[in-house]
Amino acid sequence: MIALENISLRQGSFELSGVNLRLAAGEYGVLMGRSGCGKTTILEAICGLRSIENGSIRLADVEVARLPPAERGVGYVPQDRALFPTMIVREQLAFALVLRKQPQTQIAERVDELAELLGITNLLDRAPDKLSGGEAQRVALGRALAHRPAVLCLDEPLAALDEELHEEMCRLLEHVHRETGVTVLHITHSPSEAKRLAGCHFRMEKGKVTREEKL
C-alpha cells in the first residue's frame, strides 16, 4: 500500500505542495501526467531519493518519510533502467540479496525463480551491454523485485520500447503483478498506454494528483 499525505517539496524553482495519493495493497496504480509535471519527483520521494519538506509517506503501513531508501522496502526501476555495467545479469538479480547476507543457496534459488518469472533464464550470464531494450527492462524489473519489496515503482517502463515490445511488456507487467501481488506505481506520460493498463488511474496536473474513475 502507498499513502502520500500532504507532501510538499522543493527542487530549485520547481515546487510541489499538498500532494495526496492512496493506493491499496496489491493494486496496480498508473500515474499519468505531462512531461515535466513532477511525476518522477513524486516517485523519487517515495523511494527516498529526494527529501520532502512536509507530509507523510507510508508504505505497507510503515511511515518511511524519515527512513533511508535502503530501509523502505521499495523496488525502483528508473526510466533508463540503470543496469550496473560491471555486473552480469545473475549478479544484478542477486545484488539486493547479497547485501542482505542471505545464504548462497537461497540467493541462487531466488535468482532462478526471478529469471523464470521474467523469462530471462538464458540471459543470466550476459553482460548488460549485450541485452536488447526489452531484455534490459526485464532484468531491471527482476533486480527491483529480488528482495520482495512491498512496493514497485516504475518510471516510464515502456517509453523506449517499440510498438511490438510494448504489448509484450504490458502483458509481462500484468503477469508479474498477478504472480507477486506487489503494489505497483507505474508512471507514464502517454494516455493510450494508461488506457491499456488495468488498475486505478491517477492524473497529475498543476502539482495535484487526482484519482480518475474507471472509464
Next chain:
Amino acid sequence: MSGPAQPKYRVASDKPFLIGLGVLAGSYLLIIGAMVLADLVFLDYGDQPILGNELVQQGRYTEGEVPVRVERGRKYQYRPGKNEVGLKHGGQLLTGKIFFKAIADEVRLQPRIPNVPITASLRPEAKVIAIALTNHIATLTTDQSHGLLWGEFIRVNDAGKSWDGVHEITDTTTNQLSIALSETTIVPKTLQLSKPNPLVQALRSRDIQFSIMLSLISCTITTLLSIWVAVPIGYLMSRFEFRGKPLIDTLLDIPIVLPPLVVGLSLLILFRYVPDWLSDAVVYKWPAVVLAQFMVACAFAVRTMRVTFDQIPQRYEQVALTLGCNRQQAFWRVIMPQAKGGLLAAATLAWARALGEFGPILVFAGATRQKTEVLPTSAFLELQAGRTEGMLAVSLIMIGAAVIVFILARTLGMKRIFA
C-alpha cells in the same frame, strides 16, 4: 515571369577540410615521433676508443693546409669542424667523423675558407703498454694521457676470464688507471680498452642506479598517495553541492596553473613554519621528493577522478540505495567498479607527472647525489657536467620507464574491457 532554371545546389568538396585535419594531426604526430627517434639515434651505441690528447693546434688557418704529425701504424680519431673540407691522409681525403689507422707520418687538414678558426679534432688512440696486478687491483699504464676520470667505466677485452668486461675505474693518474679485480692472479700480456656506450655507463653508475631506484619508489608512493586523496575529492566534487564549491574547485587547480618552481618554493617556505623535527625530517631529504611530486601529480589525479565520476550517472547509486545499500556500499560496490578505467588513467598520469617532476624537487629537496637525486636531477647534473651523452642516456631510461608504465596500464585497461 519565368526566370532561368534555378542552379542546382552544390556543396563544396570535403577534401580540403579532411586534408587540413590530416596535415595538422600528421605534423604533430611527426614531431612527436621525430623527437623520440632523435634521442634514440643520437647516442652512439657502440663502444668508443680511449683517446689521448688533442693533436690539432688551436688557431686560425692562414694559407692552405695545416700539417699534423702522426705516428705510422697508430689509430686516430678525426672529427671535422665547421671549417674543414676534410683530412688528407696518404693520398685520400677523409671526411666526416672517422677512426682510422695512420699509413703515413703526416696528415693535412684542408680548410674550407682561409683565415677562420680551426675547429677540427684529431686524437690518437691510447694503447695499454703495461699491466700490473697487486692485491686484486690492476694498474694499466697507457702510452698517452687517457683523459678518463675516477668513477667512469671502461671495458676490457681480449684479456681472459675475470679481466674481460666492464669495470669501474677506482683510481687514475694522467697515464695510469686502476680497476678492481677479484679471483685472479694471472696477468695478461696485452688487452684492449674501450669506453662502453653512455647507456651502459649510466646503468652501471651507482649515482644513477640510486636515482633510478629513488625515482621508481618515490613515483609509486606519490601515485598511491595521489589516488588515495584524489578518489574522495573527485567523488565529493562530483556528487555533492555545497557552499564555496567554486572556490574549492579553483584551489584544486592551483598546483596545475602555478609554475612548478613556485610550488617547490612555496613548500620550502611553508616548512619554515612547521616544528623543527618535521622540517628536519622532510626538507632536503627523500620525503621532500615525494611531497614535491605529490603536490603536482595529485592535482592531475583529482581532475581525472572528478571527470570519471562526473561521467557515471547518479542513477546507479540511487538504484543501489533502493536495493539496500548505504552510501558507502553503493560507492564500493557500484561506482568504483565502473571507475576502474578512470582510476588507472589517473594513476598513470600521476606516475608520469611525478617521474618528470624537476623544478619543485630541485628547490625543495635539493640535488644531492645518492640522497635526493631522481632521474630528472641526474639528467640536469649530467648536463651541467657537460656530458650530453650521459644526459641523453638518463633521458632514455626515463622514456623507457614511462613507456613500460603506459604499456602496463594499457594492458591492464584492455583486460578490464575484454573481461
